[in-house]
Amino acid sequence: MSTVQPIRVTVWGEFRHEKNNPKVAAIYPQGMHQTIADALGRCAGFSVRTATLDEPEHGLSDAVLDQTDVLTWWGHLAHDEVADAVVAKVRRRVLEGMGLIVLHSAHYSKIFLSLMGDTCSLSWREASDKERLWVVCPSHPIVRGLGPFIELPTEEMYGEPFGIPTPDELIFISWFTGGEVFRSGATWRRGNGRIFYFRPGHETYPTYHHPEIQQVIANAVAWAHSGLRIKDDAPNVSPQKP
Amino acid sequence: MSTVQPIRVTVWGEFRHEKNNPKVAAIYPQGMHQTIADALGRCAGFSVRTATLDEPEHGLSDAVLDQTDVLTWWGHLAHDEVADAVVAKVRRRVLEGMGLIVLHSAHYSKIFLSLMGDTCSLSWREASDKERLWVVCPSHPIVRGLGPFIELPTEEMYGEPFGIPTPDELIFISWFTGGEVFRSGATWRRGNGRIFYFRPGHETYPTYHHPEIQQVIANAVAWAHSGLRIKDDAPNVSPQKP
Amino acid sequence: MSTVQPIRVTVWGEFRHEKNNPKVAAIYPQGMHQTIADALGRCAGFSVRTATLDEPEHGLSDAVLDQTDVLTWWGHLAHDEVADAVVAKVRRRVLEGMGLIVLHSAHYSKIFLSLMGDTCSLSWREASDKERLWVVCPSHPIVRGLGPFIELPTEEMYGEPFGIPTPDELIFISWFTGGEVFRSGATWRRGNGRIFYFRPGHETYPTYHHPEIQQVIANAVAWAHSGLRIKDDAPNVSPQKP
Amino acid sequence: MSTVQPIRVTVWGEFRHEKNNPKVAAIYPQGMHQTIADALGRCAGFSVRTATLDEPEHGLSDAVLDQTDVLTWWGHLAHDEVADAVVAKVRRRVLEGMGLIVLHSAHYSKIFLSLMGDTCSLSWREASDKERLWVVCPSHPIVRGLGPFIELPTEEMYGEPFGIPTPDELIFISWFTGGEVFRSGATWRRGNGRIFYFRPGHETYPTYHHPEIQQVIANAVAWAHSGLRIKDDAPNVSPQKP
Numbered sequence: 001m002s003t004v005q006p007i008r009v010t011v012w013g014e015f016r017h018e019k020n021n022p023k024v025a026a027i028y029p030q031g032m033h034q035t036i037a038d039a040l041g042r043c044a045g046f047s048v049r050t051a052t053l054d055e056p057e058h059g060l061s062d063a064v065l066d067q068t069d070v071l072t073w074w075g076h077l078a079h080d081e082v083a084d085a086v087v088a089k090v091r092r093r094v095l096e097g098m099g100l101i102v103l104h105s106a107h108y109s110k111i112f113l114s115l116m117g118d119t120c121s122l123s124w125r126e127a128s129d130k131e132r133l134w135v136v137c138p139s140h141p142i143v144r145g146l147g148p149f150i151e152l153p154t155e156e157m158y159g160e161p162f163g164i165p166t167p168d169e170l171i172f173i174s175w176f177t178g179g180e181v182f183r184s185g186a187t188w189r190r191g192n193g194r195i196f197y198f199r200p201g202h203e204t205y206p207t208y209h210h211p212e213i214q215q216v217i218a219n220a221v222a223w224a225h226s227g228l229r230i231k232d233d234a235p236n237v238s239p240q241k242p
Numbered sequence: 243m244s245t246v247q248p249i250r251v252t253v254w255g256e257f258r259h260e261k262n263n264p265k266v267a268a269i270y271p272q273g274m275h276q277t278i279a280d281a282l283g284r285c286a287g288f289s290v291r292t293a294t295l296d297e298p299e300h301g302l303s304d305a306v307l308d309q310t311d312v313l314t315w316w317g318h319l320a321h322d323e324v325a326d327a328v329v330a331k332v333r334r335r336v337l338e339g340m341g342l343i344v345l346h347s348a349h350y351s352k353i354f355l356s357l358m359g360d361t362c363s364l365s366w367r368e369a370s371d372k373e374r375l376w377v378v379c380p381s382h383p384i385v386r387g388l389g390p391f392i393e394l395p396t397e398e399m400y401g402e403p404f405g406i407p408t409p410d411e412l413i414f415i416s417w418f419t420g421g422e423v424f425r426s427g428a429t430w431r432r433g434n435g436r437i438f439y440f441r442p443g444h445e446t447y448p449t450y451h452h453p454e455i456q457q458v459i460a461n462a463v464a465w466a467h468s469g470l471r472i473k474d475d476a477p478n479v480s481p482q483k484p
Numbered sequence: 485m486s487t488v489q490p491i492r493v494t495v496w497g498e499f500r501h502e503k504n505n506p507k508v509a510a511i512y513p514q515g516m517h518q519t520i521a522d523a524l525g526r527c528a529g530f531s532v533r534t535a536t537l538d539e540p541e542h543g544l545s546d547a548v549l550d551q552t553d554v555l556t557w558w559g560h561l562a563h564d565e566v567a568d569a570v571v572a573k574v575r576r577r578v579l580e581g582m583g584l585i586v587l588h589s590a591h592y593s594k595i596f597l598s599l600m601g602d603t604c605s606l607s608w609r610e611a612s613d614k615e616r617l618w619v620v621c622p623s624h625p626i627v628r629g630l631g632p633f634i635e636l637p638t639e640e641m642y643g644e645p646f647g648i649p650t651p652d653e654l655i656f657i658s659w660f661t662g663g664e665v666f667r668s669g670a671t672w673r674r675g676n677g678r679i680f681y682f683r684p685g686h687e688t689y690p691t692y693h694h695p696e697i698q699q700v701i702a703n704a705v706a707w708a709h710s711g712l713r714i715k716d717d718a719p720n721v722s723p724q725k726p
Numbered sequence: 727m728s729t730v731q732p733i734r735v736t737v738w739g740e741f742r743h744e745k746n747n748p749k750v751a752a753i754y755p756q757g758m759h760q761t762i763a764d765a766l767g768r769c770a771g772f773s774v775r776t777a778t779l780d781e782p783e784h785g786l787s788d789a790v791l792d793q794t795d796v797l798t799w800w801g802h803l804a805h806d807e808v809a810d811a812v813v814a815k816v817r818r819r820v821l822e823g824m825g826l827i828v829l830h831s832a833h834y835s836k837i838f839l840s841l842m843g844d845t846c847s848l849s850w851r852e853a854s855d856k857e858r859l860w861v862v863c864p865s866h867p868i869v870r871g872l873g874p875f876i877e878l879p880t881e882e883m884y885g886e887p888f889g890i891p892t893p894d895e896l897i898f899i900s901w902f903t904g905g906e907v908f909r910s911g912a913t914w915r916r917g918n919g920r921i922f923y924f925r926p927g928h929e930t931y932p933t934y935h936h937p938e939i940q941q942v943i944a945n946a947v948a949w950a951h952s953g954l955r956i957k958d959d960a961p962n963v964s965p966q967k968p
Contacts, residue, residue: 117407189621190360381920723851
């Protein structure tokens with residue numbers, strides 16, 4: 001009998017493109033979040049739920065967050081509709097130790113901006129570039145099981161300069177047909193929380209069905225799980241006894 | 243005839259303790275900001291002005307910020323009284339390339355929190371500890387002219403863990419009589435802006451009259467001056483020509 | 485039936501002080517390496533052996549290194565007696581993925597110098613200072629189970645500036661009675677290998693009998709175990725197919 | 727009358743390809759080192775000399791190094807012919823504060839390997855790829871005067887993973903026609919010395935005649951000049967007076 005607890009993952013999705021754009025709905029009939037959740041659910045050791053923008057509290061009640069070890073986040077059109085109070089709650093949890101996986105266009109989400117303190121800007125193009133994600137840190141647990149690169153036949157392009165603080169660890173750099181490069185996988189520590197940004201995932205391409213993309217997200221969830229939840233504090237302390 | 247432009251520095255002070263606490267007023271009759279500004283004004287190559295909380299727009303109008311290369315910031319009791327709109331303006335300027343020197347209790351200022359994305363928490367004690375600031379990066383321009391450490395006979399204590407992102411460069415570590423240590427001088431890059439946090443400066447001690455503390459702040463202003471002001475942008479770009 | 489393999493640890497010790505200095509022999513009758521090995525051996529999941537300078541090949545034959553996942557290293561007086569060929573072999577293994585825990589005076593070991601590429605110099609004093617090691621990265625697996633600091637009643641002092649490359653992660657900062665500070669726990673990645681430097685451990689004090697010091701070393705061994713062994717290569721590669 | 731001293735630059739070149747390969751000689755009749763030196767010599771504020779492998783002491787006598795603020799280094803075929811004693815001298819100077827600019831195939835030079843402590847390996851191809859070097863840190867002094875990228879119509883390809891320690895600052899990432907990416911400009915601090923690695927410069931292409939490549943090298947020389955020469959030391963120090 002095992003006493004190891006599963007890692008509790010909440011997969012958050014904006015879930016608007018899938019309802020408004022037939023092309024996206026055809027690729028992700030239940031939503032991108034459901035595709036990601038299904039992939040993570042097939043991994044041993046994860047207990048997965050989903051949450052979306054149009055649910056009450058965006059699906060992120062205190063009860064849900066209390067039972068979330070790692071949160072994944074995909075948003076695009078509706079960053080501004082995410083309530084500041086929910087962002088503040090999520091931010092506090094990350095600083096206490098909850099893991100956060102930030103996907104694709106969520107580089108401009110309120111939660112990522114608030115944790116990076118930077119512009120998070122980039123250049124971009126929707127033109128069916130091929131993307132090659134090169135592994136630059138082959139010993140990192142996030143790339144376990146991969147070869148030297150992942151190739152996606154068509155993706156939106158994101159280009160440098162990417163307005164981020166120097167990553168603690170740079171994991172992937174992307175190459176695009178059209179001539180650009182991008183730091184497409186990177187980690188940061190904020191408070192006790194571990195954050196991983198992962199670039200691919202434009203809604204009109206089947207990226208989240210790709211087995212290696214699913215592998216990276218699963219690896220990242222396992223890596224981001226700290227098992228910690230330490231309240232922020234600024235104690236007034238006594239000197240040592242002489 | 244020299245064509246070198248002076249570095250335009252704005253020294254921002256909360257300027258409340260000095261009006262409300264006779265002990266502080268005795269040390270800084272014109273305010274801490276004025277003491278800092280006077281010290282910087284004696285350096286060749288700086289053009290210095292001051293700004294304080296209770297001025298309109300906290301003294302930080304667009305016109306002032308347009309003419310500020312480096313901003314220094316001291317606040318303590320009234321962080322919450324700084325208008326969000328002013329914080330947003332200052333943040334934007336830092337990301338465009340304005341330098342920012344964050345002093346002592348401004349670790350909890352809105353502007354520092356928004357650029358760090360972290361708790362910025364620490365432990366603390368007001369008990370007249372002696373502080374020794376050790377230079378850990380002797381080749382950095384911020385420590386030019388110093389010996390191996392700066393000693394302050396009495397200061398407030400700040401202790402680890404300090405809730406900050408991994409600094410780009412760690413410059414000083416402090417030792418306190420009561421048994422604590424602290425990363426008391428550190429740099430980060432955000433956007434095109436350079437940020438330096440410098441710990442000492444509790445209002446009831448004459449820290450900003452100390453020649454070596456003045457030297458560090460002057461060195462930091464020179465270091466933080468980028469000469470850049472690049473607007474944030476997220477361009478939609480074309481692929482290279484085949 | 486478990487299929488998890490134990491982590492194979494080799495504890496390397498210079499083992500000279502213990503034979504030449506009765507004071508040291510009284511504290512570590514079987515040698516410091518044996519005290520460390522015994523402590524690690526009591527942890528579930530470790531398989532531990534020892535190796536010392538005066539054995540053939542310093543106890544580090546290819547057969548031993550082939551079966552070593554993580555190597556710990558303590559040396560002091562006899563760094564120069566370690567054969568360059570052995571250093572080269574150990575270095576290659578670290579770059580392939582073997583973990584390395586560098587203890588105390590091994591800051592000046594050939595292996596640490598060759599992996600850091602820096603002076604690794606520091607200031608020092610043998611005067612029975614008290615040492616307090618403050619945890620500055622509370623979420624790191626290396627500090628699991630610790631409180632805010634470890635206190636050692638007497639230790640040799642090491643002081644800043646410590647001539648090391650900027651650590652990937654700074655874990656501990658030490659405070660000493662005599663007025664110094666030191667980055668006493670830090671990590672670096674070299675090739676596929678993870679390296680942890682841990683300061684305490686002067687031979688005339690019972691530091692390696694201290695339960696929290698043992699805990700840190702055990703945590704560090706678990707953290708440094710990559711499970712990887714990737715040969716260095718510089719392949720001549722073909723372009724992608726058009 | 728100005729009292730500013732010029733920055734004294736020594737441009738070191740292996741100078742073998744130019745003598746053995748007519749194709750290289752046609753591009754660099756006086757050697758690559760001379761082309762680089764000429765470019766630097768046209769910048770205000772630099773005093774430039776050259777040194778090459780086949781001179782006595784490889785042209786790097788104590789007298790020359792005593793008068794060198796920044797050293798640039800290009801080598802390829804004959805890394806092993808560089809005397810260890812000269813490497814040790816150069817290494818010591820870098821740690822004392824001399825700047826070092828490492829060019830192209832010198833990623834495998836003894837001096838770079840000894841300062842990085844890593845494999846410095848990479849994948850490669852000679853196939854006339856186009857190279858685009860993207861600026862990822864637009865505010866860095868090394869990219870002053872550049873646009874968003876530098877384009878070289880033909881260059882040797884270097885690909886990730888590049889076996890280097892995490893750079894202090896990542897300045898350029900390269901894109902190659904054939905599908906690869908590379909961290910092609912990066913900085914590290916070792917001791918008091920600043921090091922910049924810059925990828926382009928295969929001997930069969932006119933890369934060092936390119937004005938923007940010359941600009942980067944000139945910027946890097948200015949950036950790497952510390953003005954410091956601090957002897958390495960490990961002092962035995964006294965505690966503070968009680």
